[in-house]
Each structure stands twice: as structure tokens, then as C-alpha cells.
Amino acid sequence: MAIKRYTENDLCLNLLITSICNAGCSWCIANEYMSRKKTFSLMPEENVEEVIRRLRKESVKQVNLLGGEPSLHSQALDIGKRIYSLGMPVGFSTNGLWNDDFREKFDRIDIQLKQK
Numbered sequence: 001m002a003i004k005r006y007t008e009n010d011l012c013l014n015l016l017i018t019s020i021c022n023a024g025c026s027w028c029i030a031n032e033y034m035s036r037k038k039t040f041s042l043m044p045e046e047n048v049e050e051v052i053r054r055l056r057k058e059s060v061k062q063v064n065l066l067g068g069e070p071s072l073h074s075q076a077l078d079i080g081k082r083i084y085s086l087g088m089p090v091g092f093s094t095n096g097l098w099n100d101d102f103r104e105k106f107d108r109i110d111i112q113l114k115q116k
Contacts, residue, residue, distance in 0.1 A: 011060045015051060017043045017079060021068035023095045030068060042073050052082055064091035071102045 019041055021030065055063070063083045070076050071094055080090045 011058060012062045012064065013051075013055070013060050014064045014066050015043075015079075016066050016068075017048075017070050017076060018067040018073040020072045021095070022072060022097050022099075023069065025095065028095075030066075042075075045075070048075065048079055048082075052086070055083065055086055055088070060088060062089045062091060064093055066093045069095055069097065071098045076102070077105060 021028075065076060065080060067073070070092060073079070076092075080092065084090050
């Protein structure tokens with residue numbers, strides 16, 4: 001198996017689409033950030049539009065949707081699809097505690113543990 005090498009020109013964007021979480025895991029790196037916030041929020045649609053406009057211009061190779069728990073953003077799937085349609089792989093960092101509405105949008109969920 002060949003290991004893909006990345007260079008400083010291979011940009012990966014970690015996009016925080018929500019600060020809302022449904023878990024509160026003690027080991028999560030987001031906990032420190034979340035504990036300092038007084039209110040929790042979703043990324044507004046106009047910010048999503050601006051990110052997508054900029055992605056078209058930049059040399060971003062991959063986008064990871066993060067949170068809190070990104071599946072709690074009502075537009076998480078749409079955001080992922082729109083970014084994917086630009087030809088970029090989309091990662092999704094999740095605790096897997098999805099609500100029924102989100103879970104019902106999938107026939108199957110695969111978790112890849114090793115790079116192909």
C-alpha cells in the first residue's frame with residue numbers, strides 16, 4: 001500500500017459548522033473551546049456561502065466538517081454535498097450519536113479506518 005505524501009501546497013480545511021454538541025466527552029479537544037463559550041451556535045448560511053465561494057478559488061484538497069457535533073447542524077448534509085460537488089473529499093468528525101432525522105438519511109454508514 002502506497003502512502004500518500006502531502007506537501008505544504010495541499011491544503012485541508014477544518015470547518016467548524018457548529019459549536020453544539022450532544023456528548024461532552026472529557027477527552028475531546030473541542031471541550032476546552034466549548035467550556036469558554038456562553039452561547040452555542042450554528043454556522044449561518046451566509047458564512048457557508050462565503051466559504052464555498054472561497055473554496056472555488058483556493059487550492060484546498062479536502063474539507064473536514066467539525067463541531068461540536070456537525071450532524072446537529074440542520075444543513076450539514078447539504079454543506080457536505082455542495083463541497084463534494086466541487087471535487088473535494090469531505091471528512092466528517094463525529095461522535096456517532098446522531099439524531100433519528102440525520103440517521104434516516106443514510107441507507108448505510110461505512111467507517112474507513114485505513115487509507116486505501
